[in-house]
Amino acid sequence: MEWPTYLDEYEKLLMRMSTPRVMIDNAGCSDTTRLMIDSARKHGILLEAVQVLTDLNLSIKKAYICSDGRWFMDVFHVTDLNGNKLTDESVLGYIEKSLETVHYGRSKSIEGLTALELTGTDRIGLLSEVFAVLSNLNCNVVDAKVWTHNGRIASLIYLKDDESGSPIQDSQKLDVMDRMLRNVLKGDNDIRSAKTSVALGVTHTERRLHQMMFADRDYERNPIIKTSDDSPVVSVQNYLEKDYSVVNIQCKDRNKLLFDVVCTFTDMQYVVFHATIDTSEDRASLEFFIRHMDGTPISSEAEKQRVILCLKAAILRRASQGVRLELCASDRRGLLADVMRTFRENGLNVTRAEISTTTGTAQNIFYVTDAIGNPADRKIIESVRQTIGLTNLKVKELPLIYNQNIEQDEPTTGSGGAMLLSLGSMVRRNLYSLGLIKSYS
Known part of the structure; x- marks a missing residue:
């Protein structure tokens, strides 16, 4: 690693001591690649490491987290999203380099764009109105993520001026945007909780969405639409002999599950000292030994219940509900507003959205x-x-409740083809997980 020239030798020594040491083992496990991270402990470094892995679209099949004094060792068993081991040397080198720099906690922002944060009450057609306002103000949505949970909505939208291609810095235009969007978000009865703001710096989009939902106290609210019956089971007990609180989570496995859970612990100011994460078929079992930052365990029944509610909310915010539709089309002015209007006119509610534009393609x-x-x-x-x-809008995943074929552009053969389409990538992951059981039994 190359150090900045302004550092003296003592500072370089301290940084070497605190820089994570990463080891990659592709021989010890038949089905997964093992990543081992050894480093000095600091608050948030576990989240940063998990964030690197999830941003690289790696699936964490198992993990072991152990802390000894001021040092920790994290072991992750990972695959790609298709359940394959990682064999490309360039990819492995990039992962190693990324994990070795998590200590420095670099913020992630999108240069040349204006970041807009929105929270409010979810309802049919809300996103259609939001994107119509932005389109009418000549704002081009380059990237956005939208989450909904318990009747609330949080969105982080990256914009640029449609005519100049520059960030939107005109204070008068920003004031008009804020006023119009706030009116849309508050609707008829949400005057207090509807919020809009321009973010000057964003550390990580998905972590920021968790923080926005947490600040909005979505975990205390009742859902206004039907939610999944497969709710996570969370329990909290105190291990008084060692002054730990032990958190157990049993839930459906999915991509980025560990990231969402660790986000919650970090933002609630808990430190994870030990943890075991295991997946089997489509289920996940997670156990964490945590303390407050001052070294004390959870102190009251009310606090236990709050932790349980917050963890359940964090898991369900990203839980996929409904039909997954993927839009791939040449970008144009008003495209997103038109698509959202079509959804609204047909009575469709958008529960989650990921929007991106690359080289003129939405x-x-x-x-x-x-x-x-x-x-x-x-x-x-x-x-x-x-x-x-x-050809632009395709059905990619269907809920399990669907038991009939849906006409697709590509032909399917009998009910087997439709069932594979319904399960999507989750089936492939589950098949590889079956091999994982044999490997680690």
């Missing part, structure tokens, strides 16, 4: 349900696809 992911959270009618989905374009 690549967007939407999860949609009907107005009360049930899977949308297949005829409505096909009608929406006809309007937007069959």
